[in-house]
Amino acid sequence: MDPLRGRAETLKIAHLLDVPPDTLAFLRDLPVEDVRRFRTQSVAALFDRAPDMLDRIASATRLVPAGVAAAISQKALGPRLAAAVAGRLEPARAADIIEKLPVSFTAESCAHLDPRRIRGIVERLDENLVVRVAVALAERGDHLTMGRFVGHLPDPALRRILPQVDDAAVLRTGFAIDDPERLGHLIELLGADRLASVIGSASAEGLWPEALAVAGMVTGEQRGRIASLAAGQPQDRLDALVVTVAEQDLWEALLPLVALLDAAERRAVAELPSLRGADVLGGVVRAVVATGLWAEFLPLVGVLPDASRKVVADTAGALPERDLDALAREVDKQDLWELVMPLVELMDDAAKTRIFALPAFQDQAG
Incomplete structure (x- = not known):
């Protein structure tokens, strides 16, 4: 799965550095764990060496009521600078201010927040607000930021969020998840019917690489279930999977899934026109x-x-x-x-x- 994980890590670094992903395409050829370590180092370089100005703003923010600080953040700082200041505050104080901000502003700011501060802030936010922000991120199509946050969200919030976001958003968020060990639990929260719908979305919307990446990050019965759901797609869509894999050289991601299929499912794959x-x-x-x-x-x-x-x-x-x-x-x-x-x-x-x-x-x- 290194090619797909490498692709996801490259997109995350490009997002972090605010540069076009194509300029970092060379990272895809490097070992994925090295690229991930580089992303961690980039986060430290960006957020640990913040200008003294941010600390001064953060200090001033502590002296005024949360509502006033929220108004200053929205009207004077803007989403990017507000997120940078939030990263210099104690999580409880940052959460108090976020509670007073419009959801749309918070969603836009999330993309610029120090990833290391996410858990401490999310744990202190009202669940209703967490749900609304997550849905807003999905509506913005900011799946990379969703992938950064989703591993820190409590189950009650996730159970409310999942029905409100479409299948493609679920798949793209899974592809970008920062905490792959959490993905299996998220799939269990989805349930069998919704997982089938998500894989159907991969088939219908050309999101096979994202589906392969998700399958590669889970294990055991879940991986076999995804393989069977993929094999059960209409022949033209399953054939599109093989064509995509051939074009992008993703056989290393697909073949372990084919090996999990039963005899009838394997024959369905073998009969695809693309494999002739x-x-x-x-x-x-x-x-x-x-x-x-x-x-x-x-x-x-x-x-x-x-x-x-x-x-x-x-x-x-x-x-x-x-x-x-x-x-x-x-x-x-x-x-x-x-x-x-x-x-x-x-x-x-x-x-x-x-x-x-x-x-x-x-x-x-x-």
Whole structure:
């Protein structure tokens, strides 16, 4: 899931630094944990070295009633500066002032608040206000800020918020969530029917990368449920998923989900028109070689139409010697020869000769 998590982290950094995401596209090629650490360092650099002016404003704010401070924030400071000042206040004082601000102003300010201050402030806000601000953020389409806040919201507020935001907003917020460990709990709060609706939204609105990212951040039964919901979409929409994955090279995100499908669901995937083309099948073979996901891929190969299986066999048989040997060693390591031999049988004589000469195959034969 690194490509998708890397994409999300890059968007968050661009949002934090207020620069176009394309200018930071190079970050997507770096290890995602490194990018995440860079974002944490960027937050510290931006908010810990605040000008003395902010501390002076914060000190003055403490001397006036919360309503007066709120009026000053709205009329004199504006959302960005007000958020910066709120980050210099004690959470209880910041919450008192926020309670007096219009919801629209608070929602706009949220995008500029020091992320490290969110929990302390949210814990002190009235639940009704939390709900209204969250809905306002959804209406603004500010899913990155929602992703920053959602992990800090209490369950009672979440249960009220979820019915008020559309499926696409739920999906985009899940993609951008700052606390992936919280995502499984959020999915449970959604319930089975709403989760099915959200995955249907991914299908209808072209949000498959976001859905794959969410599936990659949950585990166990939830991941299997998402995989089944995706496989159950109409064929044209499921085919669009495969096309998207091929175009964006997201096989590492998709194949582990395919491996969770039952036999009927796997056949539905195998019959997709997009999996009949040499370009797509060649791309998935190369991705599997790079990631070692043979255990996830081979069960799908076994139910592909004959012509498609032949394309996979020919592509694998034509791999460079180093990749072919790595393939054989991975297959041997995971004891997948029973799944691989039918594929070898489809190769031409030259490819078979290369396979049989590989040290890994010789070890298996011995």
